[in-house]
Amino acid sequence: MEVIDSIDRALIVATQGGLPLVSRPYDALGETLGLPASEVQARMARLLETGVIRRMGAVPNHYALGYVANGMTVWDVDDAQIDALGEAVGQMACVTHCYKRPRHMPDWPYNLFAMVHGHDRAEVLAQAEQIAERLGAAVRARDVLFSSKILKKTGLRLVG
Amino acid sequence: MTERQAPVALSDLDRNIINALQGGxxxxxxxxxxxxxxxxxxxxxxxxxxxxxxxxxxxxxxxxMFQVERMGGRFVLAAMAVPESRFEAVNAQVNALPEVAHNYRRDHAFNMWFVLATETPGGIDAAIARIEAETELPVYPFPKLKEYFVEMKLKA
Structure with missing residues (x-):
């Protein structure tokens, strides 16, 4: 884990809503925080290097881009094989997130989660078939949960 | 409450900008x-x-885009099976927590799926306990045991 100090935290609070849309954004942040722009840049470079910032740039609204169907494909596979299978499924172009998660028996037998996005449900179901083919005989049970409504989407918010 | 948005017609320039700038x-x-x-x-x-x-x-x-776990916090996916007659009320109770970063309705017996994001690991258990107390429904946590891939980049 990366330890962040109070200046890093202030920088996160100042940028979690977005970067200033001005010619010299790091100068603008520096002015707000009372730091030279060079320190803002150096700290952001370190946060990127350590993964506290996953990436920096445009975050598109996937519905606005036409990806209106999002399917959480879930699979029950053997725990002994899940790492190799998860890595393989994670490499597939249609998969945006892939995780091992706990089962909750008896209601929930699935331990592998792969999120896929499509322009309609048929495209998502076709992608789920591709994943099923990749997993092959390892699949013991499967399901696809389509989202029917976004109920909230604010992302992380630290309280400044 | 955020509704899904209809697709919009994007110019070639906007597509280029989105495709070039989803990182880096x-x-x-x-x-x-x-x-x-x-x-x-x-x-x-x-x-x-x-x-x-x-x-x-x-x-x-x-x-x-921040990865809260790298600074000592936690992201945890959680699900609930909410009776349809209580869906709107429970949704309001769940969304009222600032720890709820995203929340989706999904077509399944587990019909509410939300992500809790907290600055400290203990914040997750506290948020779950509060949701269970307020809604009198069980919350099923799905913490990630392993991350195989995450890259939410979509071609515009």
């Missing part, structure tokens, strides 16, 4: 000018398009 925004003194140069447009044009796409919600944000 530079830490240079004049980053917008530097990116604009690689796209063959002016800095003013790039800033104008970014502002417009944010205003029309084609972009939800422009800036850093």
């Amino acid at each position: 925004f530079p830490l240079t003194d004049t980053p917008y000018a530097d990116v604009a140069a690689t796209l063959g447009i002016s800095e003013a044009a790039l800033l104008d398009r970014l502002k417009e796409m944010l205003a029309t919600r084609v972009l939800t944000r422009f800036g850093p």
Whole structure:
């Protein structure tokens, strides 16, 4: 884990809503925080290097881009094989997130989660078939949960 | 409450901007000018398009995306099976917590799936306990045991 100090935290609070849309954004942040722009840049470079910032740039609204169907494909596979299978499924172009998660028996037998996005449900179901083919005989049970409504989407918010 | 948005017609320029900028925004003194140069447009044009796409919600944000776990916090996916007759009321109770970062309705017996994001690990258990107490429904946590891949980049 990366330890962040109070200046890093202030920088996160100042940028979690977005970067200033001005010619010299790091100068603008520096002015707000009372730091030279060079320190803002150096700290952001370190946060990127350590993964506290996953990436920096445009975050598109996937519905606005036409990806209106999002399917959480879930699979029950053997725990002994899940790492190799998860890595393989994670490499597939249609998969945006892939995780091992706990089962909750008896209601929930699935331990592998792969999120896929499509322009309609048929495209998502076709992608789920591709994943099923990749997993092959390892699949013991499967399901696809389509989202029917976004109920909230604010992302992380630290309280400044 | 955020509704899904209808697809919008994007210009080739906006597509290029989105496809080029889903990561790797530079830490240079004049980053917008530097990116604009690689796209063959002016800095003013790039800033104008970014502002417009944010205003029309084609972009939800422009800036850093944080990984809260790398700074000692936690993200945990959780699900609930909410009786349809109580769905709206429970949704209001769940969304009222600032720890709830995203929440989706899904077609399944587990019909509410939300992500809790907290600055400290203990915040997750506290948020779950509070939701269970307020709604009198069980919350099923699905912490990630392993992350195989995460890269939410979609072609515009």
